[in-house]
Amino acid sequence: MSVILVTGSSTGIGQETALHMARKGHQVYxxxxxPQTATDLRDNIxxxxxxxxxxxxxxxxxxTINAAVEQIVARSGRIDALVNNAGIGDGRAVxxxxxxxxxxxxxxxxxxxxxxxxxxxPVMRKQRSGxxxxxxxxxxxxxxxxxxxxxxxxxxxxxMSEALAFxxxxxxxxxxxxxxxxxxxxxxxxxxxxxxxxxxxxxxxRLGKFFEFGLNRPAMPAxxxxxxxxxxxxxxxxxxxxxxxxxxxxxxxxxxxxxxEWIEANCLQGDAFADRMxxxxxxxxxx
Numbered sequence: 001m002s003v004i005l006v007t008g009s010s011t012g013i014g015q016e017t018a019l020h021m022a023r024k025g026h027q028v029y030x031x032x033x034x035p036q037t038a039t040d041l042r043d044n045i046x047x048x049x050x051x052x053x054x055x056x057x058x059x060x061x062x063x064t065i066n067a068a069v070e071q072i073v074a075r076s077g078r079i080d081a082l083v084n085n086a087g088i089g090d091g092r093a094v095x096x097x098x099x100x101x102x103x104x105x106x107x108x109x110x111x112x113x114x115x116x117x118x119x120x121x122p123v124m125r126k127q128r129s130g131x132x133x134x135x136x137x138x139x140x141x142x143x144x145x146x147x148x149x150x151x152x153x154x155x156x157x158x159x160m161s162e163a164l165a166f167x168x169x170x171x172x173x174x175x176x177x178x179x180x181x182x183x184x185x186x187x188x189x190x191x192x193x194x195x196x197x198x199x200x201x202x203x204x205x206r207l208g209k210f211f212e213f214g215l216n217r218p219a220m221p222a223x224x225x226x227x228x229x230x231x232x233x234x235x236x237x238x239x240x241x242x243x244x245x246x247x248x249x250x251x252x253x254x255x256x257x258x259x260x261e262w263i264e265a266n267c268l269q270g271d272a273f274a275d276r277m278x279x280x281x282x283x284x285x286x287x
Contacts, residue, residue, distance in 0.1 A: 105150060176241060
C-alpha cells in the first residue's frame with residue numbers, strides 16, 4: 001500500500017484518480033480547494049467505503065499546501081506518490097487575453113504545481129523514495145492558435161518535470177508527465193471563450209476543429225487514471241504518457257514534421273487545413 005496525495009480531486013481526472021488508486025488498496029489523500037463543497041467526491045468515497053481522506057489544499061494559498069503535507073506525514077508517516085492534477089484553461093488570442101487571466105493560468109497550472117513540489121520533494125528526498133506524476137496536456141507538446149497561455153503553462157510544466165526527473169533520480173524518486181488530449185471533464189467549463197467578433201476568428205475556428213476532432217473520440221478520466229496508476233506502480237514507469245487517440249496521433253504527427261511545416265499547415269483554412277492535417281496526422285479529423 002502506498003500513501004498518495006492527489007491535487008484537484010473534487011471532479012474529473014483528480015477525482016477519478018483518487019478513487020481508482022483507493023480501489024487498488026492505496027491510502028489516498030484527495031486534496032480539494034474547499035472540502036465542504038466536495039459533495040460528489042465524498043458521496044463516491046462513502047458509497048464504496050474507500051480509504052480516501054479529503055483534505056484542504058488551495059494551490060494559490062501556500063499555507064494550505066504546507067499544512068496538507070504536514071497533516072499527511074503526521075498521520076501516515078510518509079508520502080509515496082504525488083499526483084499534481086489541478087488546472088484551468090482558456091481559449092483566446094494572445095492579444096485578447098487579459099493579463100490577469102494569463103497570471104491566473106500560470107498561478108494555477110505552473111506556480112501552484114511548483115508550490116506543491118517544494119513541499120513534497122523534501123519528504124521524498126529524506127525517505128529516498130517516491131513517485132511524482134504531473135498531469136500535463138497534449139497542449140504541452142503541440143500548440144494551436146488561441147490556446148497560447150494554457151499551452152505555455154503546460155510547456156513550462158514539461159520542462160520543469162524533465163529537470164526535476166534529473167534532480168530527484170539520485171534519491172530514488174521517479175517523475176512522470178501525463179499528456180491527455182481531449183478528456184470529458186469539467187475543465188471545459190472553466191476556461192473563457194470570447195463571444196465578440198475577433199480579428200483572430202480564423203485561428204479560433206481551427207482550434208474549434210481541433211477540439212471537435214478530440215471530442216469525436218475522447219479519452220475518459222478513467223483512461224488518465226490508468227496511466228497515472230502505471231506511473232506510480234510500475235517497476236519501469238515511462239517519463240511521458242500520451243493519453244487518448246488525439247494525443248497519441250497528434251504528438252506522433254508533430255514529431256515527423258519541421259516547425260515550419262507545422263506552422264504552415266496551421267495557417268491554412270477550410271478544406272485546405274483539413275486536407276493538410278489529414279496528410280500529416282494520418283486521420284481525417286477536421287472535416
